Amino acid sequence: MNIDLTVNGKPVSVEAEPLDRLLDILRDKLELTGTKEGCGEGECGACTVFMNNKLVNSCLVPAMHLHDANVVTIDGLREFDFFKLITKAYEENGAVQCGFCTPGFVMSTIDLLRNSSGKSVGDEEIKDAFAGNICRCTGYDKIIKAVRQLLTMDIKVPERFYE
Amino acid sequence: MNSMQYYSPNTLDEYQKIYSNITGKNILVFAGGTDLMVGRHELPQDAVIIDISGIAELKGIEKKEDKIVVGSCTALNELLYSHQIQNNIPILIKAIKTMASEQIRNRATIGGNIGNASPAGDTITPLVVLEARIEIFSPESNEIRTIPIEALFRGPCASTLQNGEIITKIIIPLRKDKGIFCYFRKIGQRNAMTITKASLSAIAKYSSSKIEWIKLASGSVSPVVKRMSITEEFLKGKELTTAVINEAKEIIAREISPITDIRSTKAFRVLITKNLLGDCLYYLIRQQNI
Ligand SMILES: Cc1cc2nc3c(=O)[nH]c(=O)nc-3n(C[C@H](O)[C@H](O)[C@H](O)COP(=O)(O)OP(=O)(O)OC[C@H]3O[C@@H](n4cnc5c(N)ncnc54)[C@H](O)[C@@H]3O)c2cc1C
Numbered sequence: 179m180n181i182d183l184t185v186n187g188k189p190v191s192v193e194a195e196p197l198d199r200l201l202d203i204l205r206d207k208l209e210l211t212g213t214k215e216g217c218g219e220g221e222c223g224a225c226t227v228f229m230n231n232k233l234v235n236s237c238l239v240p241a242m243h244l245h246d247a248n249v250v251t252i253d254g255l256r257e258f259d260f261f262k263l264i265t266k267a268y269e270e271n272g273a274v275q276c277g278f279c280t281p282g283f284v285m286s287t288i289d290l291l292r293n294s295s296g297k298s299v300g301d302e303e304i305k306d307a308f309a310g311n312i313c314r315c316t317g318y319d320k321i322i323k324a325v326r327q328l329l330t331m332d333i334k335v336p337e338r339f340y341e
Numbered sequence: 342m343n344s345m346q347y348y349s350p351n352t353l354d355e356y357q358k359i360y361s362n363i364t365g366k367n368i369l370v371f372a373g374g375t376d377l378m379v380g381r382h383e384l385p386q387d388a389v390i391i392d393i394s395g396i397a398e399l400k401g402i403e404k405k406e407d408k409i410v411v412g413s414c415t416a417l418n419e420l421l422y423s424h425q426i427q428n429n430i431p432i433l434i435k436a437i438k439t440m441a442s443e444q445i446r447n448r449a450t451i452g453g454n455i456g457n458a459s460p461a462g463d464t465i466t467p468l469v470v471l472e473a474r475i476e477i478f479s480p481e482s483n484e485i486r487t488i489p490i491e492a493l494f495r496g497p498c499a500s501t502l503q504n505g506e507i508i509t510k511i512i513i514p515l516r517k518d519k520g521i522f523c524y525f526r527k528i529g530q531r532n533a534m535t536i537t538k539a540s541l542s543a544i545a546k547y548s549s550s551k552i553e554w555i556k557l558a559s560g561s562v563s564p565v566v567k568r569m570s571i572t573e574e575f576l577k578g579k580e581l582t583t584a585v586i587n588e589a590k591e592i593i594a595r596e597i598s599p600i601t602d603i604r605s606t607k608a609f610r611v612l613i614t615k616n617l618l619g620d621c622l623y624y625l626i627r628q629q630n631i
């Protein structure tokens with residue numbers, strides 16, 4: 179089947195089987211390799227992207243759900259100011275070791291920053307926001323530290339990207 | 342991946358028409374896909390996929406006089422963020438909060454959680470104690486019927502739905518009595534993102550130091566989720582003394598029929614279920630004393 183969708187603001191058209199994964203379409207067909215595959219089962223979050231402005235695991239989204247969808251991946255967010263602040267905080271806090279989980283954590287960080295603008299966010303809420311992301315290297319503390327720092331910075335994340 | 346036949350109706354009417362044109366085929370109903378995509382390589386290759394996630398009639402949360410009606414294709418996060426659910430059905434919020442992750446809850450539907458018929462499905466025990474009813478559409482007879490949720494389950498991951506039948510709505514009655522206590526807790530390998538080894542849902546009315554009524558359902562400890570009616574009956578009208586709580590724990594241990602599987606052992610499941618009931622009842626007492 180042929181699917182027309184928008185990825186990182188650009189209209190694209192791809193050929194895919196109904197149950198092909200969004201993850202493979204992004205990586206193999208569109209060469210957007212910032213999005214990673216860890217488990218392929220919805221557990222690790224390395225494949226996290228925004229679809230219609232909601233955080234999803236691209237390994238669980240079938241091609242047949244992508245008609246007219248608006249997908250935003252980590253590769254489409256690098257030029258935003260908030261992205262640079264996130265990169266800096268992750269670096270300063272040693273939150274990146276092997277880096278495989280990082281694209282997914284960054285996507286969840288963006289979602290958390292966006293949803294919590296103007297609200298105070300406790301450690302429980304931070305942990306909940308990352309329930310779907312696994313990191314085997316950092317022990318999480320450094321990531322949480324980076325996120326806590328970002329939450330104090332009053333960072334503006336747009337309500338929607340590329341819409 | 343091979344080429345599977347697939348349809349995506351926009352209305353129940355279209356769904357029915359598609360069904361009539363493919364009679365005799367093995368139909369695979371597809372909603373959010375969070376269960377189905379994980380096992381996509383094991384799906385029967387001759388199955389015809391019908392993606393119901395685009396059917397508008399199956400979406401949304403509506404409050405009617407004495408009930409809340411939830412469309413089967415409503416995502417778990419829509420329920421979690423719904424003021425109607427937050428204000429009227431707190432036990433469902435407690436349960437959904439423990440489920441999976443933000444990413445999964447944005448895609449997973451309540452109908453899929455029920456339709457999967459897993460004894461570990463975390464929306465099921467709350468819906469059982471709430472005495473929810475399930476509306477089912479049969480494309481064969483083109484009719485809609487409503488059954489109590491408990492009648493939907495036949496065995497672990499097996500429902501009583503016939504080929505092509507879909508859950509359309511979940512109907513949750515609202516209780517008139519005020520100050521209802523509610524409890525949901527699940528135990529898994531870890532706190533976040535975990536499959537239930539054992540869980541307990543309860544709603545109860547407690548007044549003048551006595552249990553007026555209590556409804557209990559245990560998850561993952563029987564082939565199908567069902568009410569713990571012997572334990573409920575025992576607790577009814579009782580004052581919650583330590584002796585009563587201890588006896589109730591023994592009764593619930595006899596009422597469940599857990600198995601040993603890859604996630605846990607039978608003995609451990611019995612132990613957690615007893616402890617969950619104890620936790621629930623002591624929590625109830627503490628709540629009343631605030
Ligand atoms: C990483 C991960 C974590 C998870 N964590 C939890 C958890 O904590 N608790 C929990 O309970 N579950 C959990 N799940 C399981 C899953 O997310 C839920 O069961 C979800 O609600 C399924 O909904 P869906 O729309 O994605 O279902 P789908 O995958 O689309 O379908 C699931 C099954 O239900 C059937 N079905 C779907 N909709 C209907 C309908 N309307 N009528 C009849 N049959 C239907 C399908 O045919 C299929 O058999 C998890 C899954 C993953 C991958």
Ligand code: FES
Pocket residue numbers: 214215216217218219220221222223224225226235236237238
């Ligand atoms: S690859 Fe998708 S969640 Fe792990």
Ligand code: FES
Pocket residue numbers: 273274275276277278279280312313314315316
């Ligand atoms: S940095 Fe290696 S998995 Fe997180």
